[in-house]
Amino acid sequence: MSGTKNRRQGATAASPEPHGQDKEDARSNGSAQVAGDDMEDGGPRENIFLLWPNIIGYSRIILAVASLYYMPLHPRTCSLLYSVSCLLDALDGYAARYFEQSTRFGAVLDMVTDRCTTACLLVFLSSAFPRWAILFQGLISLDLASHYMHMYATLAMGGAENSHKNVDKSRSRILSLYYTNKTVLFIACALNEAFFIALYLLSFSSPLLSPSLLQTVPDHAAREAIQHHGAQVNSSLLKQIFTNPYSAGALELARANKMDSFWPWVLAGVSFPVMAVKQIINVVQLVKASKWLAEGDVRARRAAGLPRRRRKGKTA
Structure with missing residues (x-):
């Protein structure tokens, strides 16, 4: 956008509106008007939202x-x-x-x-x-x-x-x-x-902030899935949320529990x-x-x- 264009817009937006609209309503920080507002001098129009x-x-x-x-x-x-x-x-x-x-x-x-x-x-x-x-x-x-x-x-x-x-x-x-x-x-x-x-x-x-990560589970296979720092994967939680423990969501949660x-x-x-x-x-x-x-x-x-x-x- 050129400087001449901005100065011309600023001068136009600061002028009184033909419909009795407050001058402050037209003086937005960019001195621009929403597309669709006709300008008497045929100046450029802008859509502020775009x-x-x-x-x-x-x-x-x-x-x-x-x-x-x-x-x-x-x-x-x-x-x-x-x-x-x-x-x-x-x-x-x-x-x-x-x-x-x-x-x-x-x-x-x-x-x-x-x-x-x-x-x-x-x-x-x-x-x-x-x-x-x-x-x-x-x-x-x-x-x-x-x-x-x-x-x-x-x-x-x-x-x-x-x-x-x-x-x-x-x-x-x-x-x-x-x-x-x-x-x-x-x-x-x-x-x-x-x-x-x-x-x-x-x-x-x-586990220091979320002790539930250390919760023991009855599933022997899950009990062997120890995290990098010792926290166990809560498979009972996975079973409550996901019908398929190998679904994308369940695997993501399991990986999350193994985060360092x-x-x-x-x-x-x-x-x-x-x-x-x-x-x-x-x-x-x-x-x-x-x-x-x-x-x-x-x-x-x-x-x-x-x-x-x-x-x-x-x-x-």
Whole structure:
């Protein structure tokens, strides 16, 4: 897309609409309109939903849904699909800058996809590690509340033209570094997801975290199928789930139980500090956004003459 094309689109999108539509509705971040909206000057039209960054976003959703399908019984396939979906998060941002196709829809699509995929993985971890379910539930709530509050505060207080990634250092140094430094943002998000993926793999490979992997079974043949680190294949579980113990699903589950837990433990250990910092950033983001909204409420109430002073001696 040429620079002349973008400047002409920006000038057109900023002009008043013939149908009385608010000017802000037409000023999306890419200054583009959805195909089908006629432009009086005969300028080019764009379908925001088919811009390259958004197409990449749809691909992320497809991969994420596919990973959820394989999540209960196919840890290797699930981890691969989930990881590729997360890595595409960096690619759509690059595409938006390269093609000059940054849009509000794309920004919201990206954030919603991130929140939903992480929440779905944490839901699975809650079922895999029931004792820690309340912790995973808390992480889901913190993640959703923090980003929603931050996005809403940015729109309400910073204006519709302001991006949620434009955080001034005077408001929060750590949030400014997190959102404005692309390297920091990528490492924080990637290792945060890597920690939860590592826990997911450990639920299939570590008897320390999943004692059910050590459960003895009556079948003599299954009792002889010892894993690399001593965990036994739970054939009774296979029989409960699969009518054919040699089906693709049953064999995949058996292979999963034979997974080596060494590398998942390494990944968990390396990514844990970054994951912890990411949660601290979520807390800071939630607190700062709450204070920002409260500041706006104070100014709005003062402008409205509130609270009203009551005369002395007047009863309520």
